[in-house]
Amino acid sequence: xxxxxxxxxRLKDSWFRKQGLSYYATGExxxxxxxxxxxxxxxxxTAAMRAGDEAWDLLRATARRSAFMPERLDRLGIPEEARxxxxxxxxxxxxxxxxxxxxxAGGLDGLPLRLIEFNADTASLLPETTVIQPEIxxxxxxxxAPNDLLATLEATARRLGGGRKDTAIAAxxxxxxxxxxxxxxxxKVATAAKWGRTDNVLLPELDINPDEGVFYEAEPxxxxxxxxxxxxxxxxxxxxxxxxxxxxxxxxxxxxxLRVFNxxxxxxxxxxxxxxxxxxxNPGHPLLLPTAFDPAxxxxxxxxxxxxxxxxxxxxxxxxVMNGRNVVAETKGDYGDGAYVYQQRADFAKDRxxxxxxxxxxxxxxxxxxxxxxxxxxxxxxxxxxxxxAVKKEKVxxxxxx
Amino acid sequence: xxxxxxxxxxxxxxxxxxxxxxxxxxxxxxxTWEVPTQGLITTVKEVSTDDYKIASEEPVxxxxxxxxxxxxxxxxxxxxxxxxxxxxxxxxxxxxxxPFRSARMGFFGYLMLGRMMGGGPRSSAYVNxxxxxxxxxxxxxxxxxxxxxVTRTKSGFGAGKSTxxxxx
Numbered sequence: 001x002x003x004x005x006x007x008x009x010r011l012k013d014s015w016f017r018k019q020g021l022s023y024y025a026t027g028e029x030x031x032x033x034x035x036x037x038x039x040x041x042x043x044x045x046t047a048a049m050r051a052g053d054e055a056w057d058l059l060r061a062t063a064r065r066s067a068f069m070p071e072r073l074d075r076l077g078i079p080e081e082a083r084x085x086x087x088x089x090x091x092x093x094x095x096x097x098x099x100x101x102x103x104x105a106g107g108l109d110g111l112p113l114r115l116i117e118f119n120a121d122t123a124s125l126l127p128e129t130t131v132i133q134p135e136i137x138x139x140x141x142x143x144x145a146p147n148d149l150l151a152t153l154e155a156t157a158r159r160l161g162g163g164r165k166d167t168a169i170a171a172x173x174x175x176x177x178x179x180x181x182x183x184x185x186x187x188k189v190a191t192a193a194k195w196g197r198t199d200n201v202l203l204p205e206l207d208i209n210p211d212e213g214v215f216y217e218a219e220p221x222x223x224x225x226x227x228x229x230x231x232x233x234x235x236x237x238x239x240x241x242x243x244x245x246x247x248x249x250x251x252x253x254x255x256x257x258l259r260v261f262n263x264x265x266x267x268x269x270x271x272x273x274x275x276x277x278x279x280x281x282n283p284g285h286p287l288l289l290p291t292a293f294d295p296a297x298x299x300x301x302x303x304x305x306x307x308x309x310x311x312x313x314x315x316x317x318x319x320x321v322m323n324g325r326n327v328v329a330e331t332k333g334d335y336g337d338g339a340y341v342y343q344q345r346a347d348f349a350k351d352r353x354x355x356x357x358x359x360x361x362x363x364x365x366x367x368x369x370x371x372x373x374x375x376x377x378x379x380x381x382x383x384x385x386x387x388x389x390a391v392k393k394e395k396v397x398x399x400x401x402x
Numbered sequence: 403x404x405x406x407x408x409x410x411x412x413x414x415x416x417x418x419x420x421x422x423x424x425x426x427x428x429x430x431x432x433x434t435w436e437v438p439t440q441g442l443i444t445t446v447k448e449v450s451t452d453d454y455k456i457a458s459e460e461p462v463x464x465x466x467x468x469x470x471x472x473x474x475x476x477x478x479x480x481x482x483x484x485x486x487x488x489x490x491x492x493x494x495x496x497x498x499x500x501p502f503r504s505a506r507m508g509f510f511g512y513l514m515l516g517r518m519m520g521g522g523p524r525s526s527a528y529v530n531x532x533x534x535x536x537x538x539x540x541x542x543x544x545x546x547x548x549x550x551x552v553t554r555t556k557s558g559f560g561a562g563k564s565t566x567x568x569x570x
Contacts, residue, residue: 101570124569175564182569204561233560233568245559270570313570334566382567 001109001351005036008388009139011132020184021127023177024386033132034385037140038357038372044107045145045391048370051113052102052361055287059118062278063268064090075293076271077310077339082239082264085250089264096160097365098186098230098261099123099153100269107359108349115287116346116358117308120269121235121262124178125386126185129362129371133388142390145370152368153189162195163259167227169198170214172206174233183232190230199224203233210251214258229260235267236311240338272341273310295321295342304345309335315381320345329378356380357387441468441484442541444514447529448474455529459517459541470514484514517541 011033016022024032040048066072067090078086101123107113130150137144162169171187173179183200190198199216207215207223214226229249238246252258268274275291282288295301307319316333322345348356355374362369373384441462446454454472462468468484513523522542528534 119570122569124567174560174566174568176567176569178567179569202564204558206557206559208557208559234570237560237568242559245557313568 001349001357004039004041004108005351006039006140006142008033008035008037008136010035011135011139015135019131021131021181023181024128024132032386033128033136034374034387037136037142037388037390038108039142039390039392040108040145040370041392042394045370045389047113048104048107048359048361049146049367051104051107051115051287052363052367055102055115055118056363056365056367058278058282058285058288059269059274062274062281063265064094065281066274066277067265067268072277075276075339076268076273077236077240078267078271079239079243081243082246082250082267085246085253085264086267088254090268093259093263094265096259096261096263097266097363098156098160099126099149099362099364100262100266101125101371102361102363104359104361105346105348108357111347111349112286113359114289114346115275116289116343117272117275118269120266122179122182122232122313123362124182125360125371125373126182128386129369130185132386133371136388137390140388140390143393145389145391146367147369147371147389149362149364149369150185150189150192152362152364152366153186154192156364157189157193157195160261162190162193163228165196167196167213167225169195169228169230170201170206170216170226171198171230172201172203172232174204174237175202179232183230186230186232195228198230199226208245208248208252210248212257213252227258229258231260231262234270234311234313235264236270239267240311271310272308272312272343273339275343276341289346290344292342293339295324298342298344300344301342306343306345307340308343310339310341311335315379315384318379318381320378331379331381355385358384439465440518440544441465442514442518443467443469443471444517445471445473448472449529451475455533456513456523456527456537457529457533459514459537461541461544465518468514468518 011025013022013025016025023029066076067087073083100121101119103116103119105111105114105116126149129147134144134147169190171183171190173183180200187198187200201216205216206226207217209215214229215223216226218224238249249258249260250264253260253264273293275288276293279285279288279291290298292298295305295307298305302324304320304322307321309317312318312333312335314333316331317336318329318331319327320329322328348358350356351374354376356376356378357372357374358380360371360373361367362371370389372387372389373380374387375381375384377383441464443460443462445457445459447457449455457473465484470482472480472482513527517523522538525531525534528537
């Protein structure tokens, strides 16, 4: 592991300012970008990308199957009221997917790749992967690991189309600076794909009317109509915390007055309970860790397991339990009130400073980019560092056949 | 700014008597207004050069069947759909709006939509008092009784969540 690490060049403050991304290198984020680059072996990069595509197929198949099984929907955390839209979404907009991100354990140092989770509807790290990582690798003079995220997203966006020409596109978030920067990337993609006017907007500022559509009062009495919503707030947030918002969106979407990316069916993939059913549907699959609703149902609970909220984020409310009873790591957070799943503990590659490395693949919907985070802790959460990825140049050899 | 969505303010500025409520501060802001559930065929006649007045308004069951029929002094007729009326009302500079522009049909588009939402044009918009009264008794009553109140809610959804990221 350690021989794959090299010093990362420090990008100038002026460069971050010029990109509008100072947020990622100043203040409490001053140490967010790792001071080292991880150089993957070509076969590691290839395996990770393939794993992304394979995991996508596995989870989608299980999601589609589960969407019409009431007992699975119960445990997936899809409220009864939310099911009509989720099922409509499966049947009517199954291919309308913009972007998501798989997180994996392993994949380095000979450790097997194991799927940790899928970030289905608010996949972050977009500015880091599309803007910052390429610049770090370029300055270091290394070969970039696979990273066609922007180009693939743009191609996907062109294929999907931007919707009604007489309406604009809202890229909505709840206000955090990080989320806003991620939304900026999606705005850039929509603009490049010629979707039309696309605005980075705050969800609370939108007027959402179940009969008429989504509006923004640009000036007193002057309303801008949005026919497409790029959503950077979670579907589960709407379903659980703001059911009225869910109802409004459901009415508009099912009346085809509004298109939302990612669509409502991605809530199935966002639910970590889907990992239980994916494993159940594909027992013994090497990518899928045994996952259960009760740790006693895991094949080796004494070998260690991770307790995760069904709808958790940012590594919050996680517990790692060893020997069936010892909590060796835990995080606090906002997601402790809901249901949990229990996932067999997986091995992460570790460096000399005890950083654990987590590889991720972006899916748009095919695997199109790699990124990585690390943390000197057993749980990779909001305190993790972003590690720029390079790849070793493949040696070109000549063989002479006699 | 997509001007075609400025219909409500335009109608209000045309003094069509639509209802607009705003609730007090501290609550989600709401506006209530009327939306049509029936269509309307409005016939407009040129009474003197470039001066057009409403001759009749007849309700029809489907909104999509709404039309504005424009008849000039020579008896020539042009028929416009509701969508064309909306377009012309919102884009008076469009080259394709010639018949509307010359006849200020955009204004009649507003009037028709206002009537459909339960409002009523002033008597001066009609060719005579008989036409005004007849329209009020037929289209006016029908539209008032069939129009539907709709409330737009200013979302506020997720307000107060701005300090944390929801990225995954």
